[in-house]
Amino acid sequence: MFYWVMKRIIVGPILNLLFRPWVKGLDNVPSTGAAVFVSNHLSFSDSIFLPIVVPRPVVFLAKSEYFTGKGIKGRLTALFFRLSNQLPMDRSGGAASSSSLSAGMDILNEGGILGIYPEGTRSPDGRLYRGKTGVAKLVLATGVPVVPVAMIGTDKVQPIGRRIPNIRRVGVIIGEPLDFSRYEGLEDDRFVQRSVTDEIMYELMRLSGQEYVDAYASTVKERLAAEKAAGRKSPKPGADTRRAAVRISTDAGAPAPGAVTEIGGAAGVRKPGVADDGQTAENGRPQAG
Template sequence: MFYWLLKRIVLGPILKALFRPWVKGLENVPASGGAILASNHLSFSDSFFLPLMVPRRITFLAKADYFTGRGIKGRTTAAFFRGVGQVPIDRSGGRAGEAALRTGLRVLRRGDLLGIYPEGTRSPDGRLYRGKTGVARLALEAKVPVLPVAMIDTDKVQPIGQRIPRIRRVGMIIGEPMDFSRYEGMEGDRFILRSITDEIMYELMKLSGQEYVDVYASTVKARLATVARERFEELAARGREVLDKRDGDRHGTAERPEEPDAAAADAVVAGAAEEVASAEGPVAPDSPAEDGGDLATHNGVARPDVVEQVDPVEERNPRAS
């Protein structure tokens, strides 16, 4: 009830008036029955604009942190996310990942639409990253089609770290349903799961026009966070050194220090701030078989071309063998 109240009366009309969202391929969404909407993930607002434009209700899997807050703010946030059709999942892996898959299966088996982000988190730089195989396992176990969805320009409306959206037009392209019934009964084969996932990511690449990087977005975010921490530590050390010199100068035990390079300090702070990723939004659950997902696919399935190879040892070329 709350879902439809927000969509049709409270929030929906305001979003449509301000952002004038457009959609192509709406006819590809089935009128009934379960299906997976697998989308690229550019912005926190993706989970608002896609349900706004699809007539049927969409349930997303969201990180449990949104539902466990304390106080009035925490309870309000939890009530809001439940109201807009999001279901909490624990993303810590292992049994939690299995529980997330079970939750998604319940949604699909009751004939509803499940929204999922195969990348597992928002893109840190607007490119399309390697998909996690949970989406493939869900499709096979629930025996439902997958609809690739490309969100357009939502990262310009609300980039990572920005709380208040900018007013500009956004769009989405819904591709034709992808049928993986030829792999029925093979959901335990990690090679098959990787092959299906890469096929989905290839369609997302074509629809969105994004560059593809054959690395997990979470890996890139972790590396960026490490760089950011190092830069902050460098700036802090520089500040301590300047303060120590000034203290010595006041007591006549040191020469007057040179003025600190303010421009360099500002650059360190700005660069780190841009690179530290903020809290993620709704995500795709990891498949328990994901630990074997780095191996190349087979059966001649088309794979996205590599644009950047960050780590040739850990990450594999996604071209079809």
């Protein structure tokens, strides 16, 4: 009830009036049945603007820190996230992350729409970063379609660290559903998980037009934080991964999903079958990439 009141009576009308969000591909939203919405993550407001334009409820996996705050402000924040159809997602990995994904699986088993940010955290510089395989595990285990979504301009509305948003238009591009049923029975294969994740990220890159960086956004953020704490002047976020970055071409000769683009001798788009540590398994033995 709270979700619909906020969307249709309070928050929704106000945001539609102020930010005039535009949307493309609304007909790609399944009218019934479960689906996973995967989106790039530019701003805190992504989780607000996407549900506004989608006719069905969207349940997001949000970082667990939003649900564990202390004091009055922390409790109110946690209450708002719970009432607005968001579930805590533990990003520390291991059993904690698996438990969080199980909560998402429950939503899908009930026929709902689950929203996930494959990058795991907001982009530090507006570029698209390497996806984590949790989304692939969820999709392969449930067999539901994946709907790619590109958020446009939300980083200009509410940059990281800014509480009061800038008033300007935002956009949402909803792509055609992706079907990974060809991998049925291989949900525990980590190379298949990486291949599915990379295909999803390729589609997000194509829809959003973002530059892709073959590195985890969380790793870049940790490095920047460490440099700041040490008092060193930080280079532009992602500068050390510039050779691994690639921007999608709109020409007819654009690379197909999973293709390798060589930029300065480094692979720009990860080839399916490359493990998380950047090594390729061959004959059961890892080799240096």
